[in-house]
Amino acid sequence: MSSFDDAFKALIGSEGGYSFNPADxxxxxxxxVTxxxxxxxxxxxxxxxxxxETAKQIARTKYWDPLNLDEFDSRVAFQIFDANYNGGLVVLWMQKASGAEPDGKFGPGTVAAVKSADPLKFIMRFAAYRVRYLKGLHTWPNFSRGWMDRMAKNLLVGAA
Structure with missing residues (x-):
């Protein structure tokens, strides 16, 4: 991955088109996009x-730019972007995976810690926190197979 465009293309491969699942x-x-x-x-x-294209614009302005993802290794940026788009405690996971103070507040300290972290170690830790979170959701029985497939795809992207 080298850019937002590449990250969005990979993300859309997991998101697909229209859905209106009563369990979601x-x-x-x-x-x-909800x-x-x-x-x-x-x-x-x-x-x-x-x-x-509207979904792409929303993704950029709501899920990519606010976390300064252009500043990170592209593999790290993709993992954060996908999680932010999908939902969860992304800033807290960023902090825990990078060794920053885990206060849930995004700022320069979080950015610096993520930038200085080993990308592959960060990705593995970040994915672990994300999986733990997903496993605790009440919707786990309905969506766990899809989430785990998505996480596997993401880890393969991170290893590329």
């Missing part, structure tokens, strides 16, 4: 018709 607390989604996020980002059309 995110509700109606297209390209992994209706709530789409509406908050200015999209007013039917979710089934959310353009991929």
């Amino acid at each position: 607390p995110g509700g109606e989604t297209m390209w992994g 209706a709530y996020v789409a509406r908050a980002s200015g999209y007013a059309g039917p979710m089934r018709e959310l353009p991929l």
Whole structure:
């Protein structure tokens, strides 16, 4: 991975198209963007018709840029981006995986710690915290197979 474009392409391979699963607390989604996020980002059309380019713009402004992902090793950036897009305690996982103070507040200390961490060690630790989190969700019985497949794909991207 060398850029946001590459990361988004890999992420969309896990997200797919339209979904409205009653077991998913995110509700109606297209390209992994929930209706709530789409509406908050200015999209007013039917979710089934959310353009991929709109999803990409939302991904960049909501899930990539706020965590300064352009500053990190591209493999690390992808892992963080995918987790942020999918949901969870991403900043806390970043801090724990990098050895930063785990206070859940994103700032220069977190950025510096992630940048100085060994990328492969960071990825393994980050993935472990993410899996633990996912395993604790009440939706685990419904979505665990898909989440674990996604995590396996992500680890293979991180090892590339």
